[in-house]
Amino acid sequence: MSASALLNLNQVTMKFGGLTAVNNVSLAVNPKDLVALIGPNGAGKTTLFNTITGIYKPTTGRVVFNNIDLKKTKSSDIAELGIARTFQNIRLFKNLTVIDNIKLAKHTRIHYGFWSGIFRTKKFLLEEKKIETECLKLLALFGLEHKKNLLAKNLSYGEQRKLEMARALGSEPKLLLLDEPAAGMNPTETKDLTDLIHLIRDQFNIAIILIEHDMKLVMEIAEKIFVLDYGNLIAEGAPKEIQNNPRVIEAYLGVESEDKS
Amino acid sequence: MNQNLTFFLWDCLQYLINGIAQGSLYALVALGYTMVYGIIRLVNFAHGEFLMIGAMCGFYALKFSLPMGAAILVAMLSSGIIAVVVERIVYRPIRASGRIPALITAIGTSLFFQYFGQLTFGADPKTIPPFIAEKIFNLGEVNVSNVQIAIFGITFFVLIFLWWLTHFTKVGKAMRATSFNLAAAELMGIDTNKIISFTFFLGAAIAGLGGMLMGYTMSIEPMMGMNLGTKAFVAAVVGGIGIIPGAALGGFIIGIAENLVAGLYKSSFRDGVSFFILIIILLVKPSGILGKNIKEKV
Amino acid sequence: MDYYLQILLIVGIFITLTLSLNLINGFCGQFSLGHAGFWGAGAYASALYSVYYALPMTNSLNMLLALIVGFIAAALCGLLIGVPCLRLKGDYLAIATLGFGEIVRITITMTEKVGGPRGFINIPHWANIYWVYTIALITIFFMFNLKRSAFGRAIISIREDEIAAENMGVNLFKSKLFSFIIGAGIAGMAGALFAHTQQFLHPSNFNFMWSVIILVMVILGGQGSVTGSVIGAIVLTILPEFLRFVGGTISEWRMTIFPILLIVLMMSRPEGLFGAQELRWRFKKEKA
Numbered sequence: 001m002s003a004s005a006l007l008n009l010n011q012v013t014m015k016f017g018g019l020t021a022v023n024n025v026s027l028a029v030n031p032k033d034l035v036a037l038i039g040p041n042g043a044g045k046t047t048l049f050n051t052i053t054g055i056y057k058p059t060t061g062r063v064v065f066n067n068i069d070l071k072k073t074k075s076s077d078i079a080e081l082g083i084a085r086t087f088q089n090i091r092l093f094k095n096l097t098v099i100d101n102i103k104l105a106k107h108t109r110i111h112y113g114f115w116s117g118i119f120r121t122k123k124f125l126l127e128e129k130k131i132e133t134e135c136l137k138l139l140a141l142f143g144l145e146h147k148k149n150l151l152a153k154n155l156s157y158g159e160q161r162k163l164e165m166a167r168a169l170g171s172e173p174k175l176l177l178l179d180e181p182a183a184g185m186n187p188t189e190t191k192d193l194t195d196l197i198h199l200i201r202d203q204f205n206i207a208i209i210l211i212e213h214d215m216k217l218v219m220e221i222a223e224k225i226f227v228l229d230y231g232n233l234i235a236e237g238a239p240k241e242i243q244n245n246p247r248v249i250e251a252y253l254g255v256e257s258e259d260k261s
Numbered sequence: 262m263n264q265n266l267t268f269f270l271w272d273c274l275q276y277l278i279n280g281i282a283q284g285s286l287y288a289l290v291a292l293g294y295t296m297v298y299g300i301i302r303l304v305n306f307a308h309g310e311f312l313m314i315g316a317m318c319g320f321y322a323l324k325f326s327l328p329m330g331a332a333i334l335v336a337m338l339s340s341g342i343i344a345v346v347v348e349r350i351v352y353r354p355i356r357a358s359g360r361i362p363a364l365i366t367a368i369g370t371s372l373f374f375q376y377f378g379q380l381t382f383g384a385d386p387k388t389i390p391p392f393i394a395e396k397i398f399n400l401g402e403v404n405v406s407n408v409q410i411a412i413f414g415i416t417f418f419v420l421i422f423l424w425w426l427t428h429f430t431k432v433g434k435a436m437r438a439t440s441f442n443l444a445a446a447e448l449m450g451i452d453t454n455k456i457i458s459f460t461f462f463l464g465a466a467i468a469g470l471g472g473m474l475m476g477y478t479m480s481i482e483p484m485m486g487m488n489l490g491t492k493a494f495v496a497a498v499v500g501g502i503g504i505i506p507g508a509a510l511g512g513f514i515i516g517i518a519e520n521l522v523a524g525l526y527k528s529s530f531r532d533g534v535s536f537f538i539l540i541i542i543l544l545v546k547p548s549g550i551l552g553k554n555i556k557e558k559v
Numbered sequence: 560m561d562y563y564l565q566i567l568l569i570v571g572i573f574i575t576l577t578l579s580l581n582l583i584n585g586f587c588g589q590f591s592l593g594h595a596g597f598w599g600a601g602a603y604a605s606a607l608y609s610v611y612y613a614l615p616m617t618n619s620l621n622m623l624l625a626l627i628v629g630f631i632a633a634a635l636c637g638l639l640i641g642v643p644c645l646r647l648k649g650d651y652l653a654i655a656t657l658g659f660g661e662i663v664r665i666t667i668t669m670t671e672k673v674g675g676p677r678g679f680i681n682i683p684h685w686a687n688i689y690w691v692y693t694i695a696l697i698t699i700f701f702m703f704n705l706k707r708s709a710f711g712r713a714i715i716s717i718r719e720d721e722i723a724a725e726n727m728g729v730n731l732f733k734s735k736l737f738s739f740i741i742g743a744g745i746a747g748m749a750g751a752l753f754a755h756t757q758q759f760l761h762p763s764n765f766n767f768m769w770s771v772i773i774l775v776m777v778i779l780g781g782q783g784s785v786t787g788s789v790i791g792a793i794v795l796t797i798l799p800e801f802l803r804f805v806g807g808t809i810s811e812w813r814m815t816i817f818p819i820l821l822i823v824l825m826m827s828r829p830e831g832l833f834g835a836q837e838l839r840w841r842f843k844k845e846k847a
Contacts, residue, residue, distance in 0.1 A: 055726075076731065077730075079726055096719060104713065104724070107729055114708075361649065362829040363825075364590075366821070369822040529665075529668070530665075530669070533665040535658075544643050
């Protein structure tokens with residue numbers, strides 16, 4: 001366990017009744033890393049995300065972020081510490097406008113008080129204005145600025161995925177977790193997404209962990225890959241190493257070929 | 262002191278017996294709640310009103326000098342039919358809109374029938390005579406009536422019947438499949454709409470039976486469904502909603518608790534007991550005594 | 560004249576009540592079926608103050624204190640029911656709050672000091688139309704600006720998706736409890752106004768049916784819409800009165816109108832007249 005790492009998982013195990021979803025996983029992610037988490041369906045990838053974001057508390061083991069043990073930190077406080085995520089099955093605030101979705105992400109970065117909001121003081125108005133500008137900038141980055149007043153549910157699927165990423169970035173994270181961002185996208189959209197992820201990492205200077213089934217995307221952008229199988233971390237390394245790792249081929253690609261048949 | 266204690270214990274025993282009889286009736290009503298919830302995850306607020314309509318029809322059947330047996334049949338059929346009609350024209354269209362709209366619709370239906378009942382049957386309470394001539398047996402210091410024993414017996418029989426129905430008949434297996442996963446059941450060729458209608462009919466018919474048996478402790482009136490319905494619903498939640506034996510267990514618990522509290526403490530507190538039990542259960546084990554805890558998947 | 564004044568009073572009280580439930584139900588998405596319980600707790604607590612413990616000062620100051628008593632009593636009830644029950648969801652929360660509302664009503668019925676089942680009489684006539692509409696306007700102002708501040712956004716995000724809201728840093732428990740306590744407290748103030756304009760309280764004013772009527776007002780207007788709640792309260796207070804004039808038969812049937820309206824509404828437009836949106840022209844007017 002290195003002290004310089006942004007995120008450290010130390011022998012994390014997550015059990016549901018008799019089922020062990022994550023088994024004794026240890027890994028480290030450094031600031032500005034762009035890593036991928038891969039593995040067959042049911043390998044425990046999303047469970048690991050849920051453990052990092054505090055939706056589940058690990059049965060044993062520790063999650064350390066920025067040298068803070070998250071053992072007793074509530075999910076909402078973890079967001080404030082600087083972890084944001086997207087969800088496999090998009091969880092936008094569907095009946096809110098696109099811009100309100102992002103404004104909400106600024107929740108932990110608000111300085112004005114409750115009564116300031118009720119009486120619409122100068123402080124409130126200035127800060128809301130600043131937030132609005134920031135949110136519009138984010139939307140522009142994702143090409144959604146002209147849709148800012150649409151309800152989120154009226155966006156196309158690909159746009160919803162983008163909005164969810166924009167919302168996650170809105171909370172000004174140090175670590176961004178993306179759960180299958182390319183799911184349901186066509187090849188052109190996936191290509192755009194690849195550029196976008198690069199752009200995010202460079203412009204925001206943050207670490208990104210990515211769960212993805214699209215191997216082309218993973219191999220192209222990930223600097224490091226972690227492979228989960230049945231809750232166990234079976235391999236980690238650079239894309240080239242992972243591609244040639246016999247255990248990974250057995251566990252992962254075996255399932256992949258079954259999918260195709 | 263010692264004698265006082267003896268009296269106290271005899272009293273408790275008496276309340277326990279009354280409670281079991283009362284609880285049997287709650288159980289009969291609770292079964293309908295549990296079955297409907299089990300199959301479409303709807304808290305059918307109008308269930309108590311189905312019972313009220315059945316009991317009213319039974320009352321008029323008796324007035325037209327039908328024998329008791331026939332009147333009970335009339336009550337069960339009318340409860341069942343009104344339930345099927347309501348399901349078809351009100352609940353079915355709303356089902357796709359989500360659970361809270363469906364719940365609100367059920368509340369609306371319940372209130373509608375309460376006022377509808379007042380306008381058609383009149384607000385005055387009506388009495389249904391006991392379904393068999395009442396005989397009271399003295400056992401030591403406690404009284405047990407043959408009506409109480411019969412009510413318990415009938416409830417027991419209904420439970421056995423439901424167990425047989427859900428485990429050994431085709432329609433029962435279809436009910437269980439639908440309750441487990443409606444969409445999958447449909448894909449397997451089960452006509453789920455028919456099964457849901459059948460479940461409403463069955464649950465309401467049993468409630469109608471309960472309404473007729475109730476005549477021995479209380480009179481019937483258009484607003485009865487509210488009070489009785491909420492208690493029976495609480496019974497279903499306490500036992501574990503969606504679970505048939507749970508409804509019976511919950512019914513007995515509520516019945517016994519009410520009689521103990523009313524007898525030993527204050528009778529005006531009777532109606533509050535079930536809600537206290539409800540809130541405690543929801544805090545300790547929201548899925549009910551026999552329920553399983555399910556974790557939401559993210 | 561008295562008759563119209565009375566309707567106007569009731570409309571104002573229900574605007575406040577509907578908005579208070581809208582905070583819990585429409586903004587925060589917590590389905591509560593016991594709102595009449597909060598209303599009743601506020602009404603009875605404030606009347607208890609004014610009948611037995613009134614301080615020797617002017618009626619206006621006393622009314623102000625009665626409002627505060629009503630707010631605090633109901634808010635405490637909100638806290639009491641909120642802390643344990645807010646981890647329940649959907650229909651389970653609905654049933655728990657229903658149970659709570661009934662417990663409040665039964666407790667009132669059993670308390671001799673406030674008249675028990677006979678009702679609470681001789682409550683001083685401290686409030687009037689100005690009080691009622693001042694409180695209604697303050698509530699409207701509060702709700703509008705809450706909706707457009709970060710705290711309101713956080714509460715609304717819970718209605719939309721709890722898990723996503725939590726992952727964006729919204730403390731679910733605190734935000735839910737906040738809306739529960741404030742919603743209950745405002746309902747308690749509406750109760751205090753009701754007590755001190757009607758001068759008589761009866762436990763049946765606060766039964767389940769009334770929780771449902773307030774709910775219908777919220778839903779008719781649109782969950783999350785402030786202007787919607789105002790219009791819902793106005794329409795549904797005046798409609799039954801209007802039906803009273805139409806004639807004997809319809810007047811008898813008017814109590815079945817609420818339920819039918821509710822069902823039709825759910826079938827045709829479950830999001831209410833305005834959804835979560837506001838009426839635009841009113842929006843500007845309110846802002847000024």
